[in-house]
Amino acid sequence: MTEPRTVAITGVGMVTPLGNDVESTWSALLNGESGVREIAGFDASGFPTRIAAEVKDLRAEEFVEDRKSLKYVTPFSLFALAAAEEAIRDAGVRPTRATAERWGLVSGSGMMTMEFDFLQRFQREFAVDGQIDLARLGAEGARFISSPEFARHRAVAGQALLHKRYGIRGYSANLHTACASGGQALGLAMRVVRSGQADFVLAGGYDTMINPIGLAGFCLLGAISTDNDRPSSASRPFDLTRNGFVLGEGAGFMILEDWQRARDRGAKIYAEIAGEGNSLSSYRITDSPPSGDGPIQAIRSALEDAGETVDSIDYLNAHGTSTPMNDLSETNAIKAVFGDRANDLAVSSTKSQIGHLIAAAGAVEGIICALAIQHSIAPMTANLRTPDPACNLDYVSQGCRPMQIDAALSNSFGFGGSNSCLIFRSPQRAENRGC
Amino acid sequence: MKNGVVITGYGCLTASGSDAAATWEAILAGESGIREVETWDSAGWPYRLAGEIKDYSPRDLISDRKLLKFITRQDVIGLNAVAQAVTHSGIIEHRDGLADPTSFNDRTGVFVGSPATKYRYQHDYLAPLANAAGDSREFGVRAMEEVHPMWLLRTLPNNVLAYVGIQYGFKGANANVTAHGVSGSQAIAEACRYLKDGAIDRAIVVGYDSASELEALPYYASVGLLSSQGLRPFDRSRDGTVLGEGAGALVLERWDAAERRGAKICGEVLGSSVVAEAAGVLSVREDGDGVSRAIRLALKDSGKRPDEIGMISAHANGSRVSDAGEARAFTEIFGASSIPVTGFKWSLGHTIAASGAIESVLALLCLAEGRVPGIANLEELSPECRGVKVSATQQTPRSSAGIVVSRGFAGLNSCIVLSSDA
Numbered sequence: 056m057t058e059p060r061t062v063a064i065t066g067v068g069m070v071t072p073l074g075n076d077v078e079s080t081w082s083a084l085l086n087g088e089s090g091v092r093e094i095a096g097f098d099a100s101g102f103p104t105r106i107a108a109e110v111k112d113l114r115a116e117e118f119v120e121d122r123k124s125l126k127y128v129t130p131f132s133l134f135a136l137a138a139a140e141e142a143i144r145d146a147g148v149r150p151t152r153a154t155a156e157r158w159g160l161v162s163g164s165g166m167m168t169m170e171f172d173f174l175q176r177f178q179r180e181f182a183v184d185g186q187i188d189l190a191r192l193g194a195e196g197a198r199f200i201s202s203p204e205f206a207r208h209r210a211v212a213g214q215a216l217l218h219k220r221y222g223i224r225g226y227s228a229n230l231h232t233a234c235a236s237g238g239q240a241l242g243l244a245m246r247v248v249r250s251g252q253a254d255f256v257l258a259g260g261y262d263t264m265i266n267p268i269g270l271a272g273f274c275l276l277g278a279i280s281t282d283n284d285r286p287s288s289a290s291r292p293f294d295l296t297r298n299g300f301v302l303g304e305g306a307g308f309m310i311l312e313d314w315q316r317a318r319d320r321g322a323k324i325y326a327e328i329a330g331e332g333n334s335l336s337s338y339r340i341t342d343s344p345p346s347g348d349g350p351i352q353a354i355r356s357a358l359e360d361a362g363e364t365v366d367s368i369d370y371l372n373a374h375g376t377s378t379p380m381n382d383l384s385e386t387n388a389i390k391a392v393f394g395d396r397a398n399d400l401a402v403s404s405t406k407s408q409i410g411h412l413i414a415a416a417g418a419v420e421g422i423i424c425a426l427a428i429q430h431s432i433a434p435m436t437a438n439l440r441t442p443d444p445a446c447n448l449d450y451v452s453q454g455c456r457p458m459q460i461d462a463a464l465s466n467s468f469g470f471g472g473s474n475s476c477l478i479f480r481s482p483q484r485a486e487n488r489g490c
Numbered sequence: 491m492k493n494g495v496v497i498t499g500y501g502c503l504t505a506s507g508s509d510a511a512a513t514w515e516a517i518l519a520g521e522s523g524i525r526e527v528e529t530w531d532s533a534g535w536p537y538r539l540a541g542e543i544k545d546y547s548p549r550d551l552i553s554d555r556k557l558l559k560f561i562t563r564q565d566v567i568g569l570n571a572v573a574q575a576v577t578h579s580g581i582i583e584h585r586d587g588l589a590d591p592t593s594f595n596d597r598t599g600v601f602v603g604s605p606a607t608k609y610r611y612q613h614d615y616l617a618p619l620a621n622a623a624g625d626s627r628e629f630g631v632r633a634m635e636e637v638h639p640m641w642l643l644r645t646l647p648n649n650v651l652a653y654v655g656i657q658y659g660f661k662g663a664n665a666n667v668t669a670h671g672v673s674g675s676q677a678i679a680e681a682c683r684y685l686k687d688g689a690i691d692r693a694i695v696v697g698y699d700s701a702s703e704l705e706a707l708p709y710y711a712s713v714g715l716l717s718s719q720g721l722r723p724f725d726r727s728r729d730g731t732v733l734g735e736g737a738g739a740l741v742l743e744r745w746d747a748a749e750r751r752g753a754k755i756c757g758e759v760l761g762s763s764v765v766a767e768a769a770g771v772l773s774v775r776e777d778g779d780g781v782s783r784a785i786r787l788a789l790k791d792s793g794k795r796p797d798e799i800g801m802i803s804a805h806a807n808g809s810r811v812s813d814a815g816e817a818r819a820f821t822e823i824f825g826a827s828s829i830p831v832t833g834f835k836w837s838l839g840h841t842i843a844a845s846g847a848i849e850s851v852l853a854l855l856c857l858a859e860g861r862v863p864g865i866a867n868l869e870e871l872s873p874e875c876r877g878v879k880v881s882a883t884q885q886t887p888r889s890s891a892g893i894v895v896s897r898g899f900a901g902l903n904s905c906i907v908l909s910s911d912a
Contacts, residue, residue, distance in 0.1 A: 101630020127771060156783065160766065164668070166607050166647045174612050177705075178619040185617035187704070193535030196708025205709050206771035206899075210606035210647075210668040215771040215900035224783075227766040227902060228676060231606060231647045231668045239665060246683060267626075268615060271633040272642030333663040333689070335600060337655035340560070340643050352596050352661060356689065470643070471652035473664055 061485060062248045063317040064325040066146025066310035067422045068138040068259075071409050072108035072303050076141055080409075081426050084434050085455050089287035089408050091301050097171070097267055104279050106286040107265045108303035108410025113137060124216070126203035131165055132213035134306035134415070135261035139217055146310035147322065148255065150222045159226035159253035160217055161244035163236025163260035163414045168208050171266045213261060225253050231414060234374070236260050237307065238417025238467030238475030242331030245477075248311050259308030260418035273302060278341065278378065290411075291438035292375035292404035293382050293446040300376040303410025307419035314485070325425040327485035329462075329478045330361025336472035342380040343468055347388025350374075350466065353474035354392045361478040362488075363462055365393045368400060368478075370433045370463040372420045373450075375404020376411055385466060386446045401458065403451040407437035417467035417475055424463040424479045431459050495682045496748050497757040497908075498692075499581070499741035500851045501574020503551070503567055504838045505541030505734050509574055513838070513848075514855050518884070520866030522837045524720065524732050530704055537711040537718050540702035541734025541839020543567060554657065560640060561649050564605060564735070568650035568698030569657070571737035571847075576658065576694065579741035584751045591659075599662035599690040601681035602651045603673030603697030605843040609705035611645040614638065654694055662690040668843070671805070671898025672764060673697055674738060675846025675906050679762035681742050691747035697847030698737035701840065706733055713772060715809065721840070722867050723806035723833045724813050724875040731807040734839020738848030757854050760891065760907040761792025767901030778815035778822070780903035781805075781895060785823050788893065788905035796824050799907070800889030801862050803853040805897045806833025807840050810874075812897060817875035830862040830885035831878050837866070846896035850906055853894045857910035862887055 069076065072090025073083035083090070090108040099105045118137045119125050128136065143149050150158040178185075180199055181192045206212055214229045226247055230240050237260025244258030264273070273279045280299040282289035290301040309328075317324055334356065336342075336349025343349045358364060374385055382404075390397045405423055412419055427433055432455050439452035461484040467475045480488075500510055505523025507513030516523065524541045532538040548558050551570040558566070576582060581598075585591045618632035638644070646652070648666040655661065663684045667676045674697025681693035710716045710733060717730030748755055765787065767773075767780040774780075789796065802824075804816050820831060834852050835841075841848060856862050862885040871880065879885070891909040 098626035099630065101627040101632075101634075103634065155768070156765070166645070168607055169609065169612055174615060175619060178616050182613075182616040182620060185620035187613065187616070189531050189704075190534055192704070192708060193532060193538075196705065197536075197712035200709050200712050202713050202772070205713050208609075208709075209670065209771055209899050211670050211898065211900035211902070212771050214669070214766075214902075218766045218768040218901060219770050222768050224766055224768050226764055227669075227900070228667060228680070228764065229669050229900075230665055231604065232651065232664070232666045233646060233648060243665065243680070243683075246687060250683070250687075267629060267633070268612060271615070271630070271637060272645075274634060275637060275639045276642055277639075333665075333684075334596070335651075335655040335661045335664050337595075337659055337661050339656075340646070340649075340652055349661060356663075360689075469648070471646055471648040471666075472655055473648065473651065473666070 059249045061314035062245050062311050062328050063314040064309050064328055064425050065312055065317050065322040066142040067325060067425060068141025068308045069419055069422055070110055070113060070134045070137045071305040071419055072110055073409055075113050084405060084408055087437055091286040091289055091410055096265060099270060102270055103274050104281050105283045106289055108301055109265055110305050127206050127216060129207050131261050131263045132216055135213045136216060138306035139257055139308040142308040142310050155222045155224040157225055157254040158223045159247050159256040160223050161228045161240045161256055161258045162214055163230045163240035164213055165262035165414045166231060167264055167269050168210055171268055232473035233469035233471050234413055234416055235467045235469030235473040235475045236414035238477055239333060241418060241421050241477055242333055242475055244311050245328045245331055248313055254313055254316060256311045257308060258311050260415040261306035262412055262414035263304035264413055265302050265304050288438040290377045290407050292377040292407050292436055293443060293450050294439045295441040295443040297377045297379060300378055301410040303412040305412050306415050307422045309422060324482045326428045327480040329480045330357045332357030332476040334474045336474060338472060341470055343384040345384055345387060347384050347391050349472060350385060350388035350468055350474050351391050353476040354388060357476040357478050363478060365396050367462045368464050369460045370427055371400055371402045372424050372465040373402050373404040374466040374468045375406055383445055386448055389448060397448055401433045401451050401456060402448050403434055403436040405434050420465050421477055424465045428460045428463055428479060428481045432457050492745055494745045495685045495742050495759045496745050496755045497740055498743050498748050498753040498755060499575045499579025501571050501578055502738040502848045502851045503570050504736040504848060505543060506837045510851055517834060517837050517863045524839050537707050537716045539732045541732060542702060543735050560644055562644055564698055564700035565649045567700060567735060568696050568737045569653060571739040572654050572694055572696050575739035575741050581741060595659050596661050597691040598660040599684055599693040600651050600654045600660055600664045601677040601693050601695045602666045603677035603843045603847055604647050604666050604668050605699040606647045606668035608703055610703050614641055650696060650698055669898055669902055671842050672846060672896045672902040672904040673843035675896040675904035676764050678759060678850060678906055679764060682759050682762055685742060685744050692743040695742055696737060696739040697844040699841045699843040700735040701842040702733035702735055717808055721808035721836050723808050723836055723865055724872055724878060724880050725868050726870045726872045728808045728810060728813060731809055731840045734841045736838060736841040736844045736848055738844055738851045755912040757908055757910040760909055761788045762906050763787035763791060764904045769901040771899055774812050776811050776815055778819035780901055781816050782819035782822055784903040784905040785819060788907050792907040794891060794907060798889060799891050799893055800887035801856055801892040802829060802831040803849050803894040804831055804833045805895045807835050814874035817878045821877040828879055830887060831880045832862050832865060846904060850894050853892050854908055854910060857887055857890050857892050860886060
């Protein structure tokens with residue numbers, strides 16, 4: 056068997072509620088800004104929650120050149136196209152006829168692919184009184200939907216647009232494990248490059264559930280914050296008064312490539328993606344247990360996979376959703392794994408400012424880890440004002456912290472119990488390890 | 491085999507049979523599970539054929555009936571196939587005999603090919619929409635009053651993954667692949683990756699789908715993909731596919747782990763591949779580019795030459811373009827040699843996200859029993875598929891290794907290489 060390759064991150068791209076690219080998102084993050092506002096994309100006045108972290112002013116025409124493709128683009132696949140384009144340009148490499156089969160794509164994507172507008176039209180056409188008229192649907196259904204509309208509704212629509220736009224002809228995967236999707240996608244992509252199955256992988260996540268159906272679903276569950284009067288502090292991970300997460304939307308993509316190849320072509324390397332831990336909590340659909348069981352195995356496997364120990368991790372980007380149980384379970388998982396070192400570790404949840412990007416969260420937060428390493432700054436946990444005695448780690452709550460970061464860890468835990476933990480290493484630490 | 495991934499259990503639930511044995515017998519007997527839709531009144535529908543599960547009774551299909559409040563029909567189907575495979579493998583008895591099962595559970599993964607979302611999930615919002623009569627604020631108020639609080643959890647695309655974990659206590663690496671027609675095969679491929687990487691010792695793999703839902707029939711028909719006559723792979727008269735429901739599941743183990751527990755080994759997964767064609771969302775390349783690259787990569791991964799492969803389970807979905815592309819790829823790679831080719835969708839319907847998993851189970855049975863069932867409704871081989879050795883009657887595999895081809899939207903193609911050697 057050939058030696059596993061080291062995997063470099065050579066390009067990053069983001070569309071988030073804080074900004075439509077990496078630079079604006081990162082500077083807003085460091086400035087302590089919040090992306091949470093009253094929902095502007097539709098009338099949310101009838102819902103208990105009327106705030107969310109929406110992407111602002113992203114215009115499809117800027118990212119999709121040909122009008123024909125535009126018909127196949129939904130809001131969330133637009134996020135993917137914009138973030139992927141930034142990542143590809145940043146990496147300074149793209150698939151060519153010669154390399155297309157050695158390029159892969161791994162994405163984590165959302166569960167809501169049908170647009171609300173379509174459902175409204177369907178109701179007016181086939182369910183006037185709320186009950187579906189079967190005879191009418193059978194007779195008229197095929198004429199009701201257009202071909203691009205049918206295509207847009209496929210869970211693989213974004214994956215297909217990315218293949219086509221860049222001519223990616225190699226390995227491809229689309230994953231969905233709710234809020235762990237983006238993290239699991241990066242982890243799988245790392246393994247694909249490591250094993251030599253692809254030389255380059257465009258990897259990331261994209262999502263939005265900020266639409267009337269997505270919002271209704273989370274409101275019905277009681278999982279999201281109803282602090283409508285103070286949007287910017289509604290997401291307050293690890294705070295005693297936390298009362299649910301804040302829905303966000305957006306995308307994050309990275310270019311992952313074989314380290315040696317990246318060095319040979321003189322690429323800028325942000326960080327090494329060095330290890331993945333992937334586990335299942337098998338407890339409840341919406342929570343991990345208070346003990347941290349599930350996340351604990353993910354963190355331990357990631358450390359082992361990266362060949363790191365608890366002593367070498369400098370910064371941990373937490374899943375930190377601001378729900379009562381997640382933040383407790385995650386804190387206890389960190390304590391269980393890091394033991395005495397848990398208190399020395401800088402832990403922060405950037406969801407305090409960006410909101411929860413669901414299937415995109417792990418990808419965006421992985422990029423934040425790479426940027427934290429590059430800029431030697433740990434982002435903060437905003438809005439943590441009332442300490443929770445049960446959540447008593449160093450959450451970097453007093454503003455972002457300049458510090459050298461040689462190894463960072465990113466957690467993502469999903470509804471359904473899937474957990475992803477990723478480890479990122481500084482280029483220097485990677486080189487010192489002899490890659 | 492010593493570094494390999496072995497199959498120690500399997501099961502399936504299809505339109506043609508309630509388990510692997512029944513499905514296999516039905517296919518051997520030339521029986522099809524495709525009928526006019528029975529789960530809703532489809533009188534007058536131009537496209538009304540489907541491969542629906544017969545006598546669907548959720549209470550009989552899963553052991554934990556309390557779960558039925560939290561999951562949907564396709565989840566029930568998926569969990570039933572998993573229960574069959576887990577029972578077949580004997581892993582639970584083995585685990586329950588261990589002094590400390592913690593490590594066993596932590597090193598058991600779950601890999602799922604999932605259909606992702608469904609149109610019908612949104613039907614719960616039709617009444618509030620009608621009652622709100624176009625008033626967006628009123629819609630929010632009514633949705634909160636009229637829709638079940640658990641709606642979001644019932645519709646999670648990773649419910650089968652989650653409940654396999656919760657039911658059996660497995661906590662290892664996992665993935666939920668939502669890649670249309672290759673989901674089931676890719677779940678097998680990704681499980682093999684994590685097994686070979688040493689992240690886990692065994693994996694439950696399942697592909698499930700209830701593709702023939704209410705809105706899917708007119709919508710798939712609108713883009714020209716359905717047949718109103720029947721699914722007739724490689725036949726001159728083929729004119730489209732027929733959607734179906736079903737699930738297939740396998741228990742895969744690292745060979746050393748299976749040996750250690752003295753498991754009965756049913757076969758081996760020798761290699762796998764997934765490739766994209768970069769052609770668009772719905773397009774399929776007519777030249778079979780993706781299929782032939784997927785087969786070549788999977789053969790390379792398995793260390794097998796084309797002449798060592800004994801049979802092909804083709805995607806064979808009855809599409810004019812897809813079947814012809816597959817035929818080109820087969821003749822290109824395997825030459826004019828006499829490799830038996832078959833498919834199963836003529837009997838089961840196209841179960842999309844489940845198909846690769848179900849067909850891997852059936853291909854394993856072909857190899858183990860030395861019988862390649864015929865495509866019973868084949869009348870006249872299409873000139874576009876010339877050179878492909880398909881038959882309406884049974885053939886014999888020329889070795890104990892075979893390949894399973896799956897294709898899906900987004901130009902995705904996958905190939906699994908299996909062997910029945912134990």
